Amino acid sequence: MKNIIKRISALLAGVMVLCSQPLEVCAEKGYTYNYDWWEDVQYSPDLYEVIGVFTASDLGITDKFSSPQGLYVCGSTVYICDTGNNRIVEMERTKFNNFSCKRIIDSFQGDVETTTFASPTDIAVSEDGYLYIADMNNGRILKLDQDLNYVMQFDKPVDSTIDPSASFLPSKISIDTAGRVYCVATNINQGLIKYENDGTFSGFVGATKVTYDWTDYLWKRLATKEQRAQLASFVPTEYSNLYMDTEGFIYACTVNVTEEDLAAGNATPIRKLNLMGDDILVRNGSFPVVGDLWWNGGTSGYDGPSLMTDITALDNDIYVGLDRVRGRMFGYNDQGNLVFVFGGNGNMDGYFRQPAAIDHMGHDLLVLDSVDCSITLFAPTEFGGLVYDAIEQFQDGKYYESGETWKQVMVQNGNYDLAYIGIGRSLLRQEKYHEAMEYFELKWDYKNYSKAFKQYRKEWVEEHIVMILLVLFLVICLPLFVGKVKKIKHEIDTADIFKV
Amino acid sequence: MTAFLNKKEGFTHYLGTLKYALYVITHPFDGFWDLTHEKRGSIAAANTILFLTLLVRIMKLQFTSFVFLQVYWEGINILLYLASVLFPLALWCVGNWGLTTLFDGKGTLKQIYMATCYGLTPYPLIQFPLILFSNVVTYDEAEFYGVLSAISLIWAALLILAAMIQIHEYTVKKTLFFTVATGFAMLVMIFILLLFFSMISQGIAYFISIGREILFRM
Numbered sequence: 001m002k003n004i005i006k007r008i009s010a011l012l013a014g015v016m017v018l019c020s021q022p023l024e025v026c027a028e029k030g031y032t033y034n035y036d037w038w039e040d041v042q043y044s045p046d047l048y049e050v051i052g053v054f055t056a057s058d059l060g061i062t063d064k065f066s067s068p069q070g071l072y073v074c075g076s077t078v079y080i081c082d083t084g085n086n087r088i089v090e091m092e093r094t095k096f097n098n099f100s101c102k103r104i105i106d107s108f109q110g111d112v113e114t115t116t117f118a119s120p121t122d123i124a125v126s127e128d129g130y131l132y133i134a135d136m137n138n139g140r141i142l143k144l145d146q147d148l149n150y151v152m153q154f155d156k157p158v159d160s161t162i163d164p165s166a167s168f169l170p171s172k173i174s175i176d177t178a179g180r181v182y183c184v185a186t187n188i189n190q191g192l193i194k195y196e197n198d199g200t201f202s203g204f205v206g207a208t209k210v211t212y213d214w215t216d217y218l219w220k221r222l223a224t225k226e227q228r229a230q231l232a233s234f235v236p237t238e239y240s241n242l243y244m245d246t247e248g249f250i251y252a253c254t255v256n257v258t259e260e261d262l263a264a265g266n267a268t269p270i271r272k273l274n275l276m277g278d279d280i281l282v283r284n285g286s287f288p289v290v291g292d293l294w295w296n297g298g299t300s301g302y303d304g305p306s307l308m309t310d311i312t313a314l315d316n317d318i319y320v321g322l323d324r325v326r327g328r329m330f331g332y333n334d335q336g337n338l339v340f341v342f343g344g345n346g347n348m349d350g351y352f353r354q355p356a357a358i359d360h361m362g363h364d365l366l367v368l369d370s371v372d373c374s375i376t377l378f379a380p381t382e383f384g385g386l387v388y389d390a391i392e393q394f395q396d397g398k399y400y401e402s403g404e405t406w407k408q409v410m411v412q413n414g415n416y417d418l419a420y421i422g423i424g425r426s427l428l429r430q431e432k433y434h435e436a437m438e439y440f441e442l443k444w445d446y447k448n449y450s451k452a453f454k455q456y457r458k459e460w461v462e463e464h465i466v467m468i469l470l471v472l473f474l475v476i477c478l479p480l481f482v483g484k485v486k487k488i489k490h491e492i493d494t495a496d497i498f499k500v
Numbered sequence: 501m502t503a504f505l506n507k508k509e510g511f512t513h514y515l516g517t518l519k520y521a522l523y524v525i526t527h528p529f530d531g532f533w534d535l536t537h538e539k540r541g542s543i544a545a546a547n548t549i550l551f552l553t554l555l556v557r558i559m560k561l562q563f564t565s566f567v568f569l570q571v572y573w574e575g576i577n578i579l580l581y582l583a584s585v586l587f588p589l590a591l592w593c594v595g596n597w598g599l600t601t602l603f604d605g606k607g608t609l610k611q612i613y614m615a616t617c618y619g620l621t622p623y624p625l626i627q628f629p630l631i632l633f634s635n636v637v638t639y640d641e642a643e644f645y646g647v648l649s650a651i652s653l654i655w656a657a658l659l660i661l662a663a664m665i666q667i668h669e670y671t672v673k674k675t676l677f678f679t680v681a682t683g684f685a686m687l688v689m690i691f692i693l694l695l696f697f698s699m700i701s702q703g704i705a706y707f708i709s710i711g712r713e714i715l716f717r718m
Contacts, residue, residue: 446567454640
């Protein structure tokens with residue numbers, strides 16, 4: 001009896017230890033990492049390295065930047081909205097690791113009242129070379145030509161849903177090929193404001209659908225009028241930033257996410273909007289596109305989910321979100337698989353104090369830090385270059401080459417899930433199904449595994465059709481035959497003639 | 501010679517009782533009545549069925565295609581995994597027996613254990629072929645796997661209900677009521693066990709700290 005109690009107690013102790021053990025995840029060491037299928041952190045060689053950190057003095061500008069907010073890259077030209085100094089700095093990347101200041105824009109010519117800026121927060125350049133500037137505290141979006149002549153401006157939209165007394169604060173803008181302006185404005189949560197190229201307001205795009213479940217409904221029915229007023233009202237989310245990719249899709253990000261939504265998998269902090277404003281982001285990854293999966297800061301002191309403050313999309317459909325909580329960059333591929341995470345908070349090169357904006361120049365990334373008043377330039381390392389090569393080769397239909405490149409990636413990092421899946425997908429295209437299955441199985445990619453297995457099964461059945469039919473024949477006919485023999489034997493045994 | 505014959509007879513009896521499980525799962529009411537009243541079942545066969553259930557649970561982990569079951573091996577403790585079947589089973593038998601003896605239940609603890617184990621028969625019976633089946637189907641055909649797997653569980657649950665009706669000679673309504681009541685009894689037992697062990701560990705910790713204190717002062 002004692003023994004039994006002892007055993008049960010040991011068992012219960014085991015159960016309790018198992019239940020109470022906190023998940024040991026420390027994402028604080030190491031600069032670049034990724035998650036495996038089990039959502040465990042897997043450290044990785046760096047995909048990006050810091051080429052340089054540039055402050056105003058590095059660019060030959062005497063007075064230092066003051067809380068810069070906006071960053072825009074156009075060819076080799078970089079625009080920085082030096083918001084606190086009410087000016088825009090245009091600079092040119094002269095060398096791989098150097099920038100030089102081209103001009104400082106703090107006023108323009110034109111037939112308007114104010115020809116200076118008040119807290120410009122964003123700038124965009126259209127294909128035909130016009131500058132669009134979100135002149136926030138003047139409540140307007142300016143359109144200037146390359147010689148800084150005033151062309152036109154986009155004012156506060158006239159719409160019944162917008163409070164006419166509230167000031168209009170455009171903060172982030174993007175221009176499409178037809179010259180239409182998409183704008184994120186502070187305190188406007190109906191979505192992105194869309195202007196036609198002649199300046200008329202044509203509606204909101206990409207408003208989040210407001211959903212509520214039946215429990216909310218029940219609460220609202222039971223609550224008194226005063227209580228109802230105190231309940232959080234269900235409003236669509238406000239976007240924090242947007243980026244228009246080369247195909248005209250808008251990548252938008254929002255920081256209005258709750259931990260409950262993220263945990264339930266309902267939150268969409270990163271969205272890809274089509275012309276209708278529908279979210280068409282592909283989310284085929286094994287975990288959602290939300291940035292960090294583990295929010296417990298541990299010793300770092302940064303708690304809570306990632307908050308995406310800006311986003312940019314490279315030409316190979318990899319999009320990079322910038323997390324302002326931990327100063328990290330999250331790169332996802334077109335299928336929603338995490339390609340890399342790197343960065344952090346701090347004063348060293350490659351770490352940030354208050355990252356505000358991100359943009360890209362080819363494969364290089366530029367990040368603007370609004371407290372440190374600097375831009376950091378990242379370029380892919382050899383490893384990062386290989387990953388990009390492999391992804392682009394696959395997109396170009398060079399499946400065999402892509403597989404070979406992924407193999408090189410795997411040599412450098414055996415914990416990189418995308419390499420295994422990449423090799424598998426390359427083999428799948430080469431119709432080597434059985435080999436592809438092995439790679440998919442190693443990294444738990446059961447959807448691709450099933451695709452390969454389906455083909456392999458078909459081939460196997462076609463090869464072994466004779467054997468299969470033979471086995472089926474035997475299974476069906478043998479019992480029949482045995483039954484028949486037994487019946488005859490029984491009849492003989494009981495036949496009258498043999499009775500003596 | 502007689503010993504050998506007895507042994508052989510015993511083995512034949514065991515096989516007969518094991519084979520009877522197949523009759524029970526298709527004719528539950530009739531089957532469970534005869535199981536105890538006509539002595540057509542045996543504890544040995546019940547143990548075998550329980551062993552097969554445990555075996556199939558472990559084999560599932562290793563041999564089911566990863567498309568259907570992804571096992572995080574670092575987090576698996578085989579003993580705890582087996583206990584996840586045995587512990588509730590023990591609680592169920594004891595809880596059910598404790599309650600039904602007070603309310604005119606005719607079954608003994610032994611009979612409850614035996615009938616419950618016989619009721620588990622569909623689980624290994626379906627899950628064994630399902631392990632093989634999982635390795636020849638793809639993600640698109642996952643529904644078949646899910647449905648068959650669910651059938652094995654629902655079938656077993658219904659069989660255990662039928663077993664309780666026949667063993668205790670209860671009506672359906674009364675059985676359902678006592679099944680729910682047994683659930684609560686199990687919770688109460690878990691609560692008391694947890695309380696008991698936390699008290700014991702605190703008591704031990706108290707004496708250890710007194711001992712330490714004395715050692716420090718000496």
